[in-house]
Amino acid sequence: MTTLDKAKYELCLRLGDNALIMGHRLAEWCGHGPYLEEDIALTNISLDYIGLAGNLLGYAAQIQNNGKNEDHLAYLRNEFEYKNALITEQPNGDFAQTMVRQFLVDTFSYYFYKELCNSADDMLKGIAEKAVKEEEYHLRHSTEWMYRLGDGTRESNERAQNALNDLWMFTGDIFDMPQGYHELESAKVAPEISKVKQSWETKVKEVMQIACLKIPENAYMQKGSLTGAHTEHLGYILTEMQYVQRAFPNSEW
Amino acid sequence: MENKDISQGPLWEVFIQGNPGIPHKHAGSLHAADAEMALQAARDTYTRRNEGTSIWVIPSAQITASSPEDNGAFFEPANNKPYRHPTFYKVPDGVKYL
Numbered sequence A: 001m002t003t004l005d006k007a008k009y010e011l012c013l014r015l016g017d018n019a020l021i022m023g024h025r026l027a028e029w030c031g032h033g034p035y036l037e038e039d040i041a042l043t044n045i046s047l048d049y050i051g052l053a054g055n056l057l058g059y060a061a062q063i064q065n066n067g068k069n070e071d072h073l074a075y076l077r078n079e080f081e082y083k084n085a086l087i088t089e090q091p092n093g094d095f096a097q098t099m100v101r102q103f104l105v106d107t108f109s110y111y112f113y114k115e116l117c118n119s120a121d122d123m124l125k126g127i128a129e130k131a132v133k134e135e136e137y138h139l140r141h142s143t144e145w146m147y148r149l150g151d152g153t154r155e156s157n158e159r160a161q162n163a164l165n166d167l168w169m170f171t172g173d174i175f176d177m178p179q180g181y182h183e184l185e186s187a188k189v190a191p192e193i194s195k196v197k198q199s200w201e202t203k204v205k206e207v208m209q210i211a212c213l214k215i216p217e218n219a220y221m222q223k224g225s226l227t228g229a230h231t232e233h234l235g236y237i238l239t240e241m242q243y244v245q246r247a248f249p250n251s252e253w
Numbered sequence B: 001m002e003n004k005d006i007s008q009g010p011l012w013e014v015f016i017q018g019n020p021g022i023p024h025k026h027a028g029s030l031h032a033a034d035a036e037m038a039l040q041a042a043r044d045t046y047t048r049r050n051e052g053t054s055i056w057v058i059p060s061a062q063i064t065a066s067s068p069e070d071n072g073a074f075f076e077p078a079n080n081k082p083y084r085h086p087t088f089y090k091v092p093d094g095v096k097y098l
Helices: A005-026 A036-064 A068-077 A095-116 A122-150 A154-170 A181-186 A193-212 A233-241 A242-246 B034-046 B068-078
Strands: B011-017 B025-033 B056-057
Touching: A005 A036, A005 A068, A005 A095, A005 A181, A005 A233, A005 B025, A036 A068, A036 A122, A036 B025, A036 B034, A095 A122, A095 A154, A095 A193, A122 A193, A154 B034, A233 A242, B011 B034, B025 B034, B025 B056, B034 B056
Parallel strands: none
Antiparallel strands: B011 B025, B011 B056
């Protein structure tokens, strides 16, 4: 594997794991949504993310080229091998916590995939072009909820503000990119991450201001998702997600 | 009929246009807090399988409907006037959605 291929592989894992864990978290709302329409919306978005994970992990497996497929990557890796950003694995909590987490992640996804549409790698470009249309809708959905929760009742504002305070420490980790990413940047395979971060900051600031929510200042930033230092929550997610494959190895359906 | 359960928001009627140029058709109803959220919920609930090119949402409370008692006065006078029905024309081949 060339160093560029290795870097692409690592990027696909990072993005694919983000999408898979995000999709899994949202799927936990299935049948538990605050009301029917929102239940459908959350699981709809969940399926978009899981589909995206399938594409990205499939491409990772293709680059790796050792006879394994996306299912191996999804169901047979342990916590420390997972590369998803810490924010995606945080618990659903109340609806405000889910939506604030979603808004922070959707904003990243939207701007990242928008830029990735210009990738010099045809496969990544294709995946991004499909994803960005979905992400545009996801972001619209979670943005509208920020306004309604933040600028709604005293209770909804309090819950959204608490969620923002709790989740903010995980936002720095979103922009950590795997080894070799600079090479992907210079080869125009992946977008300049500093540019994506700038768009993310501008959008988050703008929306939070309209939503009457305060962004925490000088906060400590927890990192470590790329080196396997996940929060305790990921283990529980994988235990549930990988159960069938672990209990009945090689089963197919 | 107004929906009294405010926990899910008021009721909205959803109309979907299946193809450009044809009328919006009633698809169903849903609950949402306001018009923008109703539009998004309609997208998730009724257009997931590529059904539409355009969506309208209308507060159910804004619809005035005829009641069954009106049926006699409203519809029966038309029954004995067959010349009002466009059944004496041949529809040209190739006309869709008529």
